[in-house]
Amino acid sequence: MSHRIFNFSAGPAMLPTEALEKSAAALLDYQGKGFGIAEVSHRGKEFDAVVDETIQRCKQLLNLGDSHDVVFLQGGATALFTLIPMNFLHTSADYLVGGEWSKKAANNGKEVAPPAKINVVASSESSNFDHSPPPSEWKLDPSADYFHVCTNETVHGHRLPTWPKHPNLIVDASSEFMSRPHPVSECALVYGGAQKNLGPSGLVLAIVRKELYPKQKKTPAKLWSFKDLAESKSMINTPPTFGIYILLEVFRWIESKGGLVAMEKLNATKAKVLYDAIDNSGGFYKGTVSVKEQRSHMNVTYRLPSNELTDEFVKTATKNGMVGLKGYRTVGGIRASIYNAMPVEGCQALASFMKDFASKKS
Ligand SMILES: Cc1ncc(COP(=O)(O)O)c(C=O)c1O
Structure with missing residues (x-):
């Protein structure tokens, strides 16, 4: 590519040139087959191999074994603000509110929670979210169904230097996914919109601990059930195929740079x-x-x-x-x-x- 400027956009954001070049080539002609990767059935052998390799590389980058599923969704990370309580909230869930996005997650959760409760364990809103409340201020409920945190607040520019330890931690990692090693194997669920570190908008990556499924609630449609999505390899409906392909090229690029x-x-x-x-x-x-x-x-x-x-x-x-x-x-x-x-x-x-x-x- 001849002319690339420095793009500091928060997302959709700059992607690795090498991954874009390879994706652009695959869009026109996939492995010399005379068709592009966005032009084939999501149930065909070419795309099936793409999904398998993307899942395998994702797990490899995160040092993940068989304890978790890798799932691709649509609707942005915002959709997961609703899907998570829809699937996993029974009685009450704890939310740390340290910025714009964790506040939105808690507020979206409140819309679908009743009669269950969303408990804000601490908030830094009174200081305009200029920091994330420290663990000493968190009023955690030991019986909560899960604890939701956003580990990097995209708007307010702060992060949790280390991810908290909690038996049922759910992480919105959107704006720092794959930017450093993450203890995903210790988390219940980690999710993020792709459009920052991983690929184009329109694709969400979620990594779900399989042990959660027996406790999962019945959702109004299978499309919104993590268990059903995982069982169908994210193909209950047509997934964002080209977005997943770009994600694969980005994973290959990260690996080639040393992980x-x-x-x-x-x-x-x-x-x-x-x-x-x-x-x-x-x-x-x-x-x-x-x-x-x-x-x-x-x-x-x-x-x-x-x-x-x-x-x-x-x-x-x-x-x-x-x-x-x-x-x-x-x-x-x-x-x-x-x-x-x-x-x-x-x-x-x-x-x-x-x-x-x-x-x-x-
Ligand atoms: C940390 C974080 N969470 C959630 C979102 C919402 O993502 P989307 O617009 O893809 O729904 C964003 C968007 O920038 C974000 O930065």
């Missing part, structure tokens, strides 16, 4: 470049996260001294080949999303632009 340990190292390096640019700006840039250890390695959020300067920063950065930097619509400021596919050079270019901009404007 999740290598991703973690690379992402830490990239994040440091940007946080150093913020911290060394003499206060011109202010990080929005109050607890430094919680700073996200995926979504770097910060503010400039005024809205006018923020607008100018975004416009000038765009002219310099760096796009997608505007903060979330309800929050403002700057958000640089630096998922797996963002090269170190992208972060270095942004850091150098930040330094230059600050020296001209402060």
